[in-house]
Amino acid sequence: MPERYYGIRHHGPGSARAVLRALEEQRPDILLVEGPPEADELIEWVADDRLQPPVALLGYAADNPRRAAFWPFAVFSPEWQAIRWAVANGVPVRFFDLPFAYRATSRKRQAEPESPDPDAADRSGGTDGTDGPGGADRTRPGASGPAPDEAGQPESAPGPETSRPGTGGIDPDPDEPPASGSTTDAPGVEAPGFGESGDDDGPMPGPPAPELRPVDPIGELAAAAGYDDPERWWEDVVEHRQAPAFEAIEEAMTEVRAGALEDPYDLVREAHMRTVLRQERRNHKEIAVVCGAWHVPALSAKVTAAHDAALLKGVKRRGKVRFTWVPWTYGRLASWQGYGAGVDSPGWYHHLFTTTDEVVPRWLVGAAGVLRAEGVDTSSAHVIEATRLAEALAAMRGRPLAGLAEVTDAAGAVLCEGDDLRLQLIGRRLVVGERLGEVPDGVPTVPLARDLEARQRAARLKPSALDRDLDLDLRKDTDLARSHLLHQLRCLEVPWGEPAERRGSTGTFREEWSLRWQPEFSIRLVEASGYGTTVVGAATAQVSTAAAKATTLAEVTALLETCLLADLPGARPAVLRALDARAAEDADVTHLMAAIPALARTVRYGDVRRSDVAAVAAVVRGLLARIYAALPPAASALSDEAAADLRDHIDAVHGAVALLGDETEGTRWLDTLVALTTRDDLHGLLAGRLTRLLHDAGRLSTGDASRRLSRALTAGVPAATGAAWVEGFLAGGGLLLMHDEALLQLVDNWLAAIPPDAFTEVLPLLRRTFGTFATGERRGIGERIAGGGATRTTTAVLDHETARLALPTLSALLGRRIE
Structure with a gap:
């Protein structure tokens, strides 16, 4: 056979090491990797040392960026290591999964599609699949990795349960059919809005779904070996083995798939992969195939080109798609974050892959460092004793080496002294990890993302997956620029920073933020690029559009305050026009009063932010004049609820008028309140x-x-x-x-x-x-x-007899006898 199949577990360090050894032995002419072929042009960036995993390929529909998906890679991902080996050795690399463009505009599938007609390929004139996807019409952009993790989660999309029950995230390939037997457009979690378009070309063709039982492959294999924990079984048979086990994995997957419930969409994907393999056999003698272990039996099976062409008939591109590299995080890679191809312990797997000796002691040294950073006394003696305990536990449990369970138990007993909170801290910081990848300049992306990178460098704000507190002094130019940037990004629904309550100083020149970068922000930047090519331009357009659509006065006044906070003078005219229109139409005095506080803050703090607020001050004076006239009649004959509501509005306006510091307005407001108190029906x-x-x-x-x-x-x-x-x-x-x-x-x-x-x-x-x-x-x-x-x-008269009845209860509460 001219090709060799390396069935791997996505993000498995043992699989990554085995793939590297196998590639060195085989020295293939070409490497085929499971992933979106539209990303082929981005493979060359893997050779750039500035591209630091964890990173992900981001694919999105050009006409609707909300339809997007991620293909994440960690340093211990077998696909990542295979691609790096191929690039370093001058071996061509190609992603050969079904193109993302075939599903980027619709996800509707039928659970039991019509049976394919094997003769259909002959009638269409293409028995070798060259007229189908990946043939003459194929595009060659794309490098693929593990199964796509699609951002967001609509109700119809699978959640964390896309992994097999009981596997603990140990899926040889999470693309395998879900245990429920339901079909999905793609593995992982779908992007917001994915599949919401009415533009659907019908169901994806495929064979009928057989009446077979759902299967948990790793769980069954672990149970057959006498393990009740699939994660532990995988560590023992793969992560702790030095020799490749690809033949054994293929044999095991073949047996498991024989009784599995097949996903029709997977069968279409595999038909496309076999079609690409037939094409590559014509030009290459040694082919290496790296894919999820679940697919290996289907790819190595003897299936005719006519059969695959029939499966692929009617499958076509549904729009243009684009790809780029984006930073990823280990926290998002963890399976509990809703990513079907994730792993429970990416930090632990990173340690296993990057540490060549003394794995357990080095891990426990890191755990001690986490505790010390939080002020917990942890000595070298603790580390030594924990190492001995972990190795003793492994021996008692009959394991070849201490695994995550053993080092966790040892750390909990010795380093944490039984404190669950300390152990949870180690789990979050070390077992899962808080690493954020890096993407170099020059990677193809939207201009808006490029402008954001430049602004981040200018403001000396580096994205991080860790929570970071930021205290700003708006009197300083750098801090003011940081504040403007964070507020502008919030206008674009990229909440990199969340405002925090100020502690200590209450000066108007101070701001406190909590920062944390999330991978999903990359999609939102792509979506927002439709508003402009710079952060300021896009935020200005977004605020102007929101002002035009606003239906209440309060919405517009909030936008006006946003213009100040985000320094968007270009949006202010549109917002002021909307404010005039809404104020003229709104006769409800409570609505007018609700608009005053935000406007007063804008006028009061404009000087601190070096903004021109003269136009806003004129609007405030006009609204206050209307409130003075409308408030007295509006305060008569009110119910309890209406009175409480008006009381709150009066308090807010009272504070806002004081904030303005305008003596004339303050006098007119107090005169209005004096007139109100003379009403008999108040x-x-x-x-x-x-x-x-x-x-x-x-x-x-x-x-x-x-x-x-x-x-x-x-x-x-x-x-x-x-x-x-x-x-x-x-x-x-x-x-x-x-x-x-x-x-x-x-x-x-x-x-x-x-x-x-x-x-x-x-x-x-x-x-x-x-x-x-x-x-x-x-x-x-x-x-x-x-x-x-x-x-x-x-004069109050004390009833001693009644008071004496309460003495027993009072005695019980105080813990002593009361007489």
């Missing part, structure tokens, strides 16, 4: 709140506030109305009661005089009011009352 909650605001602003003296409170708490006023008044008045905190004895006495006397039946009604309001006070405020008020700071006009 809800108690609003009356109390307005009294407090005017008192704090100096428009009402303490005596005036006390008299208003006294009137609200007289016997003729319903208890519920009085409680609402108190809630509004005291919503600003309890310091006023602590320092004003007259107010405290008024409230205390009113509470004591509430009839029992009315007290039950107002209790929830009172609890909500006093529950908002700080602990120190509540304690201070209680001490003042207990110490006689507030003298009640009524």
Whole structure:
């Protein structure tokens, strides 16, 4: 046979070492690798040392970048090592899977397609498949690796369960049929929007699905060998073996597939692969084939060209696709992240592949380093003892070498001293790993991504898979540029940075961010490239488009604030036009009030960000004038819910007007509040709140506030109305009661005089009011009352018999006898 088949496990370090040894022995004329042929032109970049795994091939539909998929590679991926060997030795490399273009615009499949007609190929004039995919019409871009991991996960797409149950992520090839027997457009997890287009050319042809049982190949092989853990079986028979086992793997997969439920889409893929093999046999004597072990029996089987041509009949390209290299992460490679071809422990596999000696001690040294970095005392004696324990566990368990289970148990017992949190930290940092790959300049990609790379270098912000806190001082040019970049990316739905709550300083010149780069951002950059070729241009176009589509005033004002934060002066005219239009159409005063806070922040902080906010200030003055006129009639005859809503809006506008620092506007706003308090139909909650605001602003003296409170708490006023008044008045905190004895006495006397039946009604309001006070405020008020700071006009009579009934419960709570 002119070719040799190397059935591998995607991302298996043992498979990677075995493939390298086999290629050195065979010295093939050409290397065929499972993967998208459209990426062939990117293979040459594998020879560039600046392309540092983990990386992934990103393929996307040119007319709809949301239809995209990833093909990830780690340094221990057999495909990656095979391609590097071929490039270094001058051996041609070709990806030979079914082209991504055949499925980049539709994923609809039928579970039981019609049976193929073997004679159809003869009638179409192509018995050797040259007229089908990969024949005369084939394109040659693409290098493929493991099965594609498609970003996102719509409801119809398979999730983490695409791996066989019980395999622990040990799939010889996750492209094999899912255990449920359902068909999918591609292995892995689909991209957002994948398959949502109505442009569908019908079902993918293929043979009928036989009534066979679902199969877990690795689980069955492990069980046959007496293992209850497939991961451990794979380590023992592959990762710890020095000699290749490709013949044994092929034999085992042949037996397993004999009783497996076949995926029709896999059969079409394999028909295409066999077609490419027939073509390469004409020009090469020694062919090396690297693919998932599941496919080897199908590729080595004797199948006629006519049969494959019949399977491929009707399969055609559904649009143009493009490919590029993008950084990847070990965290995303892990199978628990939803990637069907993933592995549970990429960090451990990286260690196995890159460490040539003293594997266990070096691993435990790394684990000790993780703990030390978190302030946990870990000595060399701990490492020595943990190494001995791991090797002893391997011997007791009959294993050839200590595996991940043994080093984990040893680390948990010795290094972590039984602390599960420490062990979880080692698992996250070391077992999974937090490595982020690198892609060199010059790799074909969209201009927007190139501009982002330049901006990142200028701002000295390097993407990382680790969480990173960033504290910015906007008075510094570099930090201001970083802030603008992070906000602009958020406009493009690339949330590389998430704003964090400021700690310590509350100055307007400070910002705090939490940064973490995700591989999915590469797709979003491709999607956003339709808005522009630079980050600023794309963000400007995105905000302008959003302003035109906005239906509420609040949406537009938020966009105006975004223009300031992201430094997008080009989008401001479109947003201001939309703001004028929405404000003119909206007569609801609460909508106008909701727009003020964001605009006030824009005006107030414009100087800090060196932005021209004169036009925004004019808009704010116009909106405030409308609020002054519309607020009094809008505050009459309100329900409890409406009053609470208006109270919140009044508080927000009150703070915004203070933020503006405009004395004229401040005076007009307080005059409006004074006019509101004279209304007889004003809800108690609003009356109390307005009294407090005017008192704090100096428009009402303490005596005036006390008299208003006294009137609200007289016997003729319903208890519920009085409680609402108190809630509004005291919503600003309890310091006023602590320092004003007259107010405290008024409230205390009113509470004591509430009839029992009315007290039950107002209790929830009172609890909500006093529950908002700080602990120190509540304690201070209680001490003042207990110490006689507030003298009640009524005398409370203590019922000793009733109080005695509570003593047993009180004794149990305090842990000592109370008499």
